[in-house]
Amino acid sequence: MQENDPANERRRKRAIFRNLFMLDNLPTFPARGMTLSEIHTLLEDEGFELSTRTIQRDLKMLSEWANLGYEDDDLGYRRWFRDLKKRNVLDILPTSEAFMLVLSEQLLRRVLPLHQSDKLEAWLNQANVALSSKHLYANWMKKVRVVSDNYPIIYDEQHIDEQYRKIIYESVLNEKVISISYQLSEVSDIKYYTLNPLGLIIREQSHYLVATKEESPEVPQLFLFHKIISVQKEYLGITKPKSFTLDEYYTKNPTGWLLEDTLATVELKVKHYALDVVKHNKLSIDQQLEQIDETWWKVTFTCYPTYDLIGWILKFGQDVVCLSPTSLKQFVVKRLRATIENYE
Template sequence: MPKRPNSVEELNLTHAILQRIPKGRTVTASELRQQLADAGINRDLRTLQRQLDMLSENYDIDRDDSSKPYRYKWKEFAKGLSLVGLSPQESLLLTLAEQHLNSLLPTKLMKSMQGFFTQARSQLGDKSKTKREREWLEKVRVVSTTQPLLPPKIDPLVFEQVSNALYANQWLEVDYKNAAGKRTETRVMPLGLAQQGQRMYLVCRFDGYDNERSLALNRIISAKVSTLTFERPKDFDLKQYDDDGRFGYGNGQHIKLSFRIDKDAGLHLLESPLSLDQRVVELDDAYEITATVVDSEMLEWWLRGFGDDVWAVNKEVISVVTT
């Protein structure tokens, strides 16, 4: 039997290590140490090595000591903690989360979860027990509402630094090139991360300013987390920032929009309204739509996309934005 831990802290450490030892591949003590550190569990390398040696003697864990660093994995037929800790449904959920939330979770968190993702994939590979769950991955898909485009390339190191700074409320040193090609090296306060279609944006405040800007991650040439932390502004709300149309190149100004649209082109607006107060008047050959929306360039692009199927467009300002 395993040696009984002498404290709750040691028990928690043992459990965390066992959860992160993979099956079907090996891991080193250094790799485990980094995974634990990303999860907020900091231990020196020698402590982990001693713990792994003890665990390999008392559990079905293979220790490959043919060369250094030693490598560890669960034995082929060992239950490990994966079958105890993850049901087939939980494995499915984790696999979907890894696929679709990869860019919306802090890099440190994703790294600390790699052991669980590996366990989930391994469990779903057991065809005798997870047939329905494996089939589900082929039954669902997120589809684009516009012409599909390949995502712009984002430097993985940049994304890691940005997400880590955002997670820890730390200032971020960036080298940024805007759409016009102007390059700026500055320090920013990261406040939010947003995915718009295939593009990722960092909402931030430049050092010395109290207004927000959105930086396209693919245009950040380099980024480095500062050791300086900040108090997250209480007057900033990412949802409100989005509701105000900032990602659609607006300034938060609300308008009463009205237009007429051909019935075939506008039928979807009866099912997916522009706003909660949308009103529709059915005419002989068209719908007359009235709704309160945020004015933005994205709204203009949307209206122009209908071509001659939209006419009689009118905008009435109902709120004035003050700066």
């Protein structure tokens, strides 16, 4: 076949156009790159008919002269991007963002899987360098502390085997069924469940899997990571509840241990420290404050009654009095009496 064969020339021009189209549509680092499958779909949508093998050859060729780069993501997928003098994302990070990253360290260490800890450590080191290189901000970390509103509990990272946590994360992300063995306490029997993972809730040092059991697919439940003994992939799609969103589920504060599964109008009398808190924060979006006298104020709001709320009331001791509902008031009184008995 001659070099100037019209069919050959058309194929050559189409290959050039295809490569230019790929270059024009690939993200530029540090943006998230595209997988081979995503590139294939992009080209097919544009009318190119070709195999993934051809795309692989194109990518290899382009990487040699067109500044293409790639990185493997956490799930093992290779992601391609335009590598224009590939700069580390933190090299161009403004000082304010670097500062926020360093301050977020405690939270990030609790949320991220352990296999990400090396990457987090590198990012934090670079963020610290970025801060220390700016004279104005060099002493920020010596002048700022982020503290918990509660007693500072020392976080134990080893609350679940890392391979099991990775399976849980991937199953939530990919909406795949898992089987777990679960032990409520050291003296209870181990239970075995097939679960439909729906989401994750991370509260201080506790990580919760939100899921439904195979036999009750409409009833979301919480499963504490540190009580999960083992996890196994089932490679099946989950059965979703007919009406469920993590936001709606979380509004009930399920990790605060529900006392009642219905909204209640709560009335409290507050003074001193408790009054200062509710004047500058809200116990609920509809919170209302009303002055009773020179000392006491009444705070009214709606919420799902939880042990969290009881804990908040008891936290301020004599500065908070529960007025209603009666059921919540009885819970508070019962707790106070039981506490006093422990000291008698």
